[in-house]
Amino acid sequence: MKLTKELAELIGFWKLRRTRSGVGVIGNTQVQEKFVKMVLDLKLVPSDKIVTSPHAVWFSHIKIKNFFEKVAKNQAEIFAKRNPISAAYLRGMYESRGEKNFITNLAFQDQLLIERLGFITKKIESKVYIHDFDKFMEFIKK
Secondary structure, eight states: OOOOHHHHHHHHHHHTTBOSSSEEEESOHHHHHHHHHHHHHTTSSOGGGOEEOSSEEEEOOHHHHHHHHHHHHTHHHHTOSOSHHHHHHHHHHHHHHEETTEEESOOHHHHHHHHHTTOOEEEETTEEEETTHHHHHHHHOO
16 A cells, blocks of 8 residues: 555545544544545445444555554654655644644654644644644645
């Protein structure tokens, strides 16, 4: 499997909301619909393989799950430079958990990744604020 901008965005989106089983996300209906749309647009699995519940949506595919986990684990090396794939990954993260000028529930390594890509952040409780938010949004635009 080759990492594309579209896959990077999906992995960024998935990473902050992942389910325990399969490849999926936990969240409200809007979050679930966004995830399913991305999965179907990329033709990762047929629609009949996607399982839904009131709070989550997922599919089972060990090869895809391993690929997603490998990318998320090695994000510091994979997304070390400012390029369209790094922008797509951050866009996915922002679309998953972002509001206004902050992203919630980021791990320290996620915050560090944002800073390594040249953006100043500050963590207050569960929110990571992005100080140069206009530049950040310009970078992650499609």
